Amino acid sequence: MAPLTIQQATKSFGGLQVLHGIDIDMNDGEFVVLVGPSGCGKSTLLRLIAGLEDITTGEIRIDGKGVSRLHPKDRDIAMVFQSYALYPHMTVAENMGFSLRMRGESAEVQRRKVEDAANILDLGPLLDRYPRQLSGGQRQRVAMGRAIVRDPKVFLFDEPLSNLDAKLRVQMRSEIRSLHKALKTTIVYVTHDQIEAMTMADKIVVMRGGHVEQIGSPMTLYDAPANVFVAGFIGSPAMNLLTGRIGADGRSFELAGGGTIRFDAPLGAAAGREVILGIRPEDVTLAEDGSPATIKLIEPTGADLHVNLDVSGTEVTAVFHERLSIEEGQAVALAVPAERVHLFDPETEARIAGD
Amino acid sequence: MVRWQRGLWLFFLPSFGLLALVLLWPLGYAIYLSFFDYYLGSGERTFVGLANYADLLTEARLWNSMWTTILIAFGSVGVEFVVGFALALALYRLNRSAKVFSVLLFLPHIVTPVVAALFLKWMLASNWGFVDATLLTFNIEPPDWLGSPVWAKVSVILADAWVFTPLIMMVLYAALQGLDTSLIEAAQIDGAGSWSTLRHVIVPALIPAIIFVISIRLMDVFRFFDLIYVLTGGGPGTATETITIYTYQLGFRMLEVGKASALGVITLIVVAALLLTINRGLNKAYRGGDQ
Numbered sequence: 219m220a221p222l223t224i225q226q227a228t229k230s231f232g233g234l235q236v237l238h239g240i241d242i243d244m245n246d247g248e249f250v251v252l253v254g255p256s257g258c259g260k261s262t263l264l265r266l267i268a269g270l271e272d273i274t275t276g277e278i279r280i281d282g283k284g285v286s287r288l289h290p291k292d293r294d295i296a297m298v299f300q301s302y303a304l305y306p307h308m309t310v311a312e313n314m315g316f317s318l319r320m321r322g323e324s325a326e327v328q329r330r331k332v333e334d335a336a337n338i339l340d341l342g343p344l345l346d347r348y349p350r351q352l353s354g355g356q357r358q359r360v361a362m363g364r365a366i367v368r369d370p371k372v373f374l375f376d377e378p379l380s381n382l383d384a385k386l387r388v389q390m391r392s393e394i395r396s397l398h399k400a401l402k403t404t405i406v407y408v409t410h411d412q413i414e415a416m417t418m419a420d421k422i423v424v425m426r427g428g429h430v431e432q433i434g435s436p437m438t439l440y441d442a443p444a445n446v447f448v449a450g451f452i453g454s455p456a457m458n459l460l461t462g463r464i465g466a467d468g469r470s471f472e473l474a475g476g477g478t479i480r481f482d483a484p485l486g487a488a489a490g491r492e493v494i495l496g497i498r499p500e501d502v503t504l505a506e507d508g509s510p511a512t513i514k515l516i517e518p519t520g521a522d523l524h525v526n527l528d529v530s531g532t533e534v535t536a537v538f539h540e541r542l543s544i545e546e547g548q549a550v551a552l553a554v555p556a557e558r559v560h561l562f563d564p565e566t567e568a569r570i571a572g573d
Numbered sequence: 574m575v576r577w578q579r580g581l582w583l584f585f586l587p588s589f590g591l592l593a594l595v596l597l598w599p600l601g602y603a604i605y606l607s608f609f610d611y612y613l614g615s616g617e618r619t620f621v622g623l624a625n626y627a628d629l630l631t632e633a634r635l636w637n638s639m640w641t642t643i644l645i646a647f648g649s650v651g652v653e654f655v656v657g658f659a660l661a662l663a664l665y666r667l668n669r670s671a672k673v674f675s676v677l678l679f680l681p682h683i684v685t686p687v688v689a690a691l692f693l694k695w696m697l698a699s700n701w702g703f704v705d706a707t708l709l710t711f712n713i714e715p716p717d718w719l720g721s722p723v724w725a726k727v728s729v730i731l732a733d734a735w736v737f738t739p740l741i742m743m744v745l746y747a748a749l750q751g752l753d754t755s756l757i758e759a760a761q762i763d764g765a766g767s768w769s770t771l772r773h774v775i776v777p778a779l780i781p782a783i784i785f786v787i788s789i790r791l792m793d794v795f796r797f798f799d800l801i802y803v804l805t806g807g808g809p810g811t812a813t814e815t816i817t818i819y820t821y822q823l824g825f826r827m828l829e830v831g832k833a834s835a836l837g838v839i840t841l842i843v844v845a846a847l848l849l850t851i852n853r854g855l856n857k858a859y860r861g862g863d864q
């Protein structure tokens with residue numbers, strides 16, 4: 219349990235700089251998720267925290283103590299790897315107790331701590347098995363058990379759920395979440411899956427190209443994405459990002475590809491200004507007095523209805539939670555509440571303030 | 574329901590035939606001959622039962638060659654394994670440009686053993702050989718590399734190591750490439766130092782490759798012939814006479830084919846027993862007997 223601070227961290231491999239001045243403050247006991255597309259530097263950042271890669275410049279502090287130059291074992295961290303990295307020739311108990319053994323703890327202490335961790339994770343009956351005799355979910359749990367046994371200041375998770383099937387992934391998501399509630403240890407968790415980030419995090423760090431794009435709570439990122447990238451990355455299906463300009467009345471949006479979407483209130487940007495207009499699919503409704511559109515494609519997921527609408531040649535995705543009697547090719551009218559609209563500057567791609 | 578499978582044994586025939594011809598028939602024939610008193614060229618075979626075996630097993634020369642073989646086998650495979658593994662680990666840590674050297678290290682293995690042995694023989698020749706000449710310029714009196722019983726054994730062991738260390742290095746290096754690096758990283762985080770990581774993580778992960786390469790080399794070294802034949806011919810005296818050299822002497826110098834066959838069978842049994850033991854031992858040590 220400790221706060222973790224990253225200050226101006228950079229990392230270069232040879233001449234290639236992969237992290238550009240990362241600043242993140244993580245509070246004591248916080249669940250922080252690093253999320254971004256592959257190659258964004260999130261795993262490298264995690265490896266810097268773990269000490270598996272040397273930081274090029276900058277500083278990492280755990281519990282106020284600079285650890286940038288320390289060996290991984292002296293940083294008081296534990297890590298769960300994507301491949302689980304269980305020692306294949308050791309039993310579950312030996313795997314979990316390995317760090318204690320390396321630390322020179324007595325057999326009695328090893329046994330007690332391993333049993334405690336096994337109880338938390340329901341691993342008791344598996345302690346004498348070898349990793350190859352376990353299912354994916356059980357291996358995942360052993361990897362977490364190995365981390366818990368060490369009672370570290372910070373847990374690091376590197377895409378731990380990506381090797382599991384969809385159902386197990388949902389289950390492990392909530393298990394990790396409740397484990398965090400019970401242990402109250404600071405967690406840094408890397409994933410490329412924005413759903414994982416949204417459901418698990420206290421704080422999400424969105425990264426792209428070695429830069430931090432935005433840091434905030436899941437709902438902050440959802441409600442007020444700082445830029446076009448975050449807007450498109452967080453949320454599923456992705457936000458509709460439409461290019462065009464604000465209409466002369468300030469309450470309509472003229473699409474670059476032709477056609478107009480009208481709103482119920484002023485959009486909060488000067489009339490005639492070029493903008494990127496973001497609309498979350500779930501904010502789209504069908505209304506009799508809305509803007510004209512045609513239904514191109516209907517994808518029922520069971521719970522929801524994903525609908526692709528054609529607005530004068532521009533495609534807009536909508537999600538409806540209710541069952542609608544609509545069919546492909548049908549002419550409809552769409553409406554979006556003006557307060558749910560996101561505006562971005564087309565040059566800087568940054569959010570336009572004041573909306 | 575699988576009628577077409579009945580004809581499949583026809584496909585099995587050619588390979589089985591070839592195997593029978595080059596492997597099973599000579600083996601069977603050797604076992605058969607080992608029960609006869611048979612001199613090459615005499616045309617007369619007398620069935621003697623297990624007399625050849627009894628003769629051999631009570632003979633000091635057989636036990637001498639057996640111990641020599643075991644000493645040379647374990648000595649050279651030991652040296653090869655330690656040096657080869659160290660080189661493989663070094664190579665694993667090195668960057669790309671340094672890997673060019675691995676090709677250079679492999680050179681002795683590319684050379685035919687007989688050629689390598691001839692080369693070494695010139696290197697080790699008394700007084701004017703490269704090694705002696707070098708030592709003498711530093712006023713160091715060189716030992717008689719191939720003439721003294723002890724140094725002849727050492728020379729043979731080092732010669733074998735020179736030729737076969739690269740093989741072990743490459744096999745273990747290839748195995749290291751297949752190692753999940755996150756295992757090593759997990760061990761680092763768990764607080765294991767370099768030695769503990771090697772002992773508790775790397776070596777156990779490489780056990781299949783280690784068993785393979787040690788078994789192959791031991792099998793090979795028990796058939797060790799060409800290098801010794803060229804370097805020392807089994808001498809001085811019988812100081813470097815291995816079982817294969819002795820078998821050759823029996824069969825082709827003394828023409829006692831029956832007895833030589835019996836020795837071949839004994840060698841086969843010894844090697845098979847040895848390999849089984851090593852395999853079991855290593856498996857047990859690192860997998861808790863769990864196959």
